[in-house]
Amino acid sequence: MDMLRTAIVGASGYSGEELLRVLLGHPRVEVATIVSRSLEGTPPATALPPLAPLMPPDLAFENLSPGDLAARADLDCVFLALPHGVAAEFAVPLRAAGKVVIDLSADFRLNEAAVYEEFYGTAHPAPELLGEAVYGLPELHRDAIRGAGLIAAPGCYPTSIILGLAPALQAGLIDPATIVANSISGSTGAGRKADARLLLPEVAENLYAYGVPKHRHLSEIEQELSALAGRGVVITFIPHLGPLARGIQTSITANLSKELDQSAAEETYHQRFQGEPFVHVHAAPALPAVKNVVRTNRIELAVRVDPRTRRLLIFACEDNLGKGAATQAVQAMNVRFGLPETEGLPL
């Protein structure tokens, strides 16, 4: 059995660490190198103690330039866990060298450079690659991922909102102009950065909305929802930071566009995700809970028809570092390289 040879660039962040954890345990993957400027010279077991027992003795952080990394002949697949903008600097030479790139940043999630510029405030760093990039949500784009050279792993909030709405939009159950999505994220979502506003005493026993009314993730959310609805979709999205480390809870409402009862709504969702190993649709009265999905690649969904308001209520829970980032990227890798889709992934 051949092993896939992979690299992780940016292994010091929360998504990078989670990616490393999963890849080190993946039976078909070898982690050939981990690239980190800040951790060069630090033994990985010291930098990331929870991963110490999984770490091969010869694995060390390297500080490789994009060019040097692209020149390595031994890599099949490179994961980029870097800030947007920086990711593109690596993606360009890696793609030129023919490596498969799975990027966890926002750099290649949008089809249009102009939308990137509108939401990220700078010109797109590599617009020539947008055409080949595939949005890495296997439940929507499995076939395209199979042949992709550049896979853009979705954002954490977008995963929960897009998968939550996909069945309703595809089946025409709701009016896309009335969508309101509220999400609460654990604080790993803000990244592992030295910021006094994210210290435990600031975040514990606290909860607040932020990033309204135009959070960056709206760009990829609306792109994907528009494709699902077959028309332009603009939504309200309100993200919140909550006093937990990991997890996202999303609650979505939209006006029903047709008569629908609870069992028909559930049935639509069950059918849409039948056979999807990582999507679980609860039957009422059960509702998703973050605790059920933390440290997994699962997303849990539930729907409720509210006859009082004639709205559909949709609930989704996922791990922002799991299905919302690192493990979803590995799921995409499995798809891309023809491995069993659940291989090496926590259910």
Added chain:
Amino acid sequence: MDMLRTAIVGASGYSGEELLRVLLGHPRVEVATIVSRSLEGTPPATALPPLAPLMPPDLAFENLSPGDLAARADLDCVFLALPHGVAAEFAVPLRAAGKVVIDLSADFRLNEAAVYEEFYGTAHPAPELLGEAVYGLPELHRDAIRGAGLIAAPGCYPTSIILGLAPALQAGLIDPATIVANSISGSTGAGRKADARLLLPEVAENLYAYGVPKHRHLSEIEQELSALAGRGVVITFIPHLGPLARGIQTSITANLSKELDQSAAEETYHQRFQGEPFVHVHAAPALPAVKNVVRTNRIELAVRVDPRTRRLLIFACEDNLGKGAATQAVQAMNVRFGLPETEGLPL
């Protein structure tokens, strides 16, 4: 200076304990008795250690029947921190005996017994008192509270939603048919009850929606919003339980019913609550945070106009045991008895 002589019935719950804390420190109040069946015979300092240093040596839990309590000549005002249904058993004889009653349960919040029965699933226990009961939200019903014999302290979620929407509805800024409210509550909101689903390992690092689509609090929310809008209002309300002890964060959206920019929206809110000592309206870009208001009687609000969706976004944070329950009840007491409204209350 005369002291108001008060009693608390149900001091063993979270709201009751908070009420006791505030009343023990209130310069114009004497706590004449605390009634608790379960804690009779337990020294208050043992039952409620954080309150030990505030506790007068002669204060003890008494197990008084409604009739015995009503017969006590030395009480001016009785607080009921009891489950709905049980509260009415005390309210009836207390009102017959002429005591001012401030009830923290849901028993007297609704104008119509039929709505109570619809939402609470049993016939109203004392419909004859509904006519005299006043909904105890001072920012809306200050004058009525001044003359009231029976004050129904609002629910925790309703306080945040009603105050959050009041300016917009009164000024006609939004379409009431499009209101969607999402709230996250700390777990004291579920009460101090022996329930294994509320243990720390179940709630910490967890977050989930519940009580959808027809939570009981909708009954009082829609009653008050309808009065504010001058027409029947039905809304979507999604409550969530979050991994914190205290606090409520509420995010509300509604379609704008007129052209409006951010500064006009803020101005409407600032004017509506000008002079209100316990309502703080943030100027953008600031947003409310639970941490700012925990252990206070304050509610923080903010509004955002979203030109992309032509919606108004409204944010509110309060302490579910403070402005959402106990301290708001004391604020109503201050109003009722002509004391300075901020007397004895944490800002």
Added chain:
Amino acid sequence: MDMLRTAIVGASGYSGEELLRVLLGHPRVEVATIVSRSLEGTPPATALPPLAPLMPPDLAFENLSPGDLAARADLDCVFLALPHGVAAEFAVPLRAAGKVVIDLSADFRLNEAAVYEEFYGTAHPAPELLGEAVYGLPELHRDAIRGAGLIAAPGCYPTSIILGLAPALQAGLIDPATIVANSISGSTGAGRKADARLLLPEVAENLYAYGVPKHRHLSEIEQELSALAGRGVVITFIPHLGPLARGIQTSITANLSKELDQSAAEETYHQRFQGEPFVHVHAAPALPAVKNVVRTNRIELAVRVDPRTRRLLIFACEDNLGKGAATQAVQAMNVRFGLPETEGLPL
């Protein structure tokens, strides 16, 4: 490859749930039945949602009597995750029927029935089995476990204290009469029981000592330490409940009984646990942290020589539900049945 056929009795508690999680993922184990009186009739996926995706469709909670369970011919190994006293009721017929029993309760940890009675306040329920029972700490009793029919999985606190002290006592580094152990446990250690004192608002942002000066776990701790020291050992043990769900941190001090420097102390510990897959001894300046070991079967240790006081300081971290309970029980099962010791266990 033959599969070991196992049963779990008491799968509704925290240890039982963790045991079920690990056994469901163990490549050499089949969970033939899960016994729970309280959950009979509840679908396992509903009772334990985080385990839903791992659950075989035909697995259901059964309410089996000790005799009925013992009569089942298809079981190789039965795990008892029950309160002390109740465990013995199952162990007796199971042993009579020749099943291997791994008991997570305290019923068979002590060699002497009189000590059980002293610490647990009742006569031992099955003293005739004490002779064959083996204390299931593989790092100390691996050989005895290999042939055992009745394995008593160690308590959570004892695991950290006994493994923490074993090298020092065996090498004669410290005076056993001077041992003081302080431990802080996550609140799963108190069990999944409906107790209002363990609600999140009571435990979060709180921390306190309890169970002093004679916690029940002292009985097994002192039994094992005495065996290691070759003389009777009596220690001070102070347990604390902390605001976390899982994990134990233990700090131990004892007077040095000989001249010793830091590197010699570390070397003693490294040598003692060389080759142990689940014991990690940190080199100074690193110290154990709960975060590193939660959800694993690992225990982390560190030692410090304090020249100012001529004491040895010993630090240990483990997951109270992992190495302190469920996964350690599975480690013992692996040893007992000749499987690779790390099989199916999280490193």
Added chain:
Amino acid sequence: MDMLRTAIVGASGYSGEELLRVLLGHPRVEVATIVSRSLEGTPPATALPPLAPLMPPDLAFENLSPGDLAARADLDCVFLALPHGVAAEFAVPLRAAGKVVIDLSADFRLNEAAVYEEFYGTAHPAPELLGEAVYGLPELHRDAIRGAGLIAAPGCYPTSIILGLAPALQAGLIDPATIVANSISGSTGAGRKADARLLLPEVAENLYAYGVPKHRHLSEIEQELSALAGRGVVITFIPHLGPLARGIQTSITANLSKELDQSAAEETYHQRFQGEPFVHVHAAPALPAVKNVVRTNRIELAVRVDPRTRRLLIFACEDNLGKGAATQAVQAMNVRFGLPETEGLPL
């Protein structure tokens, strides 16, 4: 009634914020200025939102040099909430100008400059002031504080350990050579600094020892314990960081030096602290808990005689920002300026 005119230098840290909260609510104090280099120009209500409603409209952060502050004629008392070393830079000119200085740093807690150098690693910045500095623990040094010009507010850990041991040492109950103290602190104890190791995901669900075997606080602890014992005392002190924002729990053991039963031990503690408004000694079986004392100036104590080991066990809980820092500094201010000792302080 004259108002005390005060300044706070370093109001942006956790102790400084807490100090500001208490002084703004103190009926006999006016906060004349708040000095912060980093917050100059930021409205205090924006920098510290929870304090917004208490903030006088004309209070602003000023960036004053030590000399400029010392030159202000309108100040009676200056609080320094600064890192050690920096505090002395302000203390010198302030004392030269005759201001009363209450320093929350470690700069003036030690009687001997050599001990400072040993534990803090640099020469003492103002050894000439050590002679006049008083260790600001009112329960031990009330008389000296009354006449002091320079008061060194004790460290957080030392407060719990020194008050916990004072009765036992003064009454000769224990052998001072056998003292072992274990403390767990909330993470505000590490300060409000941008450090990725203190982010919520690093600290929540985590717990670890640090700073062993020679934490800086040992210097002041041993100084005060030696004075109490009348001989040189060297102890073991193990600090831990726990997953809570505020609070310290300390557990201490020492060998009994005489026959003693539980009631005699309790009686010694009760008598020693009789009349102390901020020290509560629990009667067995009650034990201190962090939750009881957070946001107060109280310390709770309990003692247990362990007949098995002939040791005394001592337990203490306090708020590290309250009795362990800010409110204790205000208590010292009350003593120094002849105000009622409990004035303006949370019980």
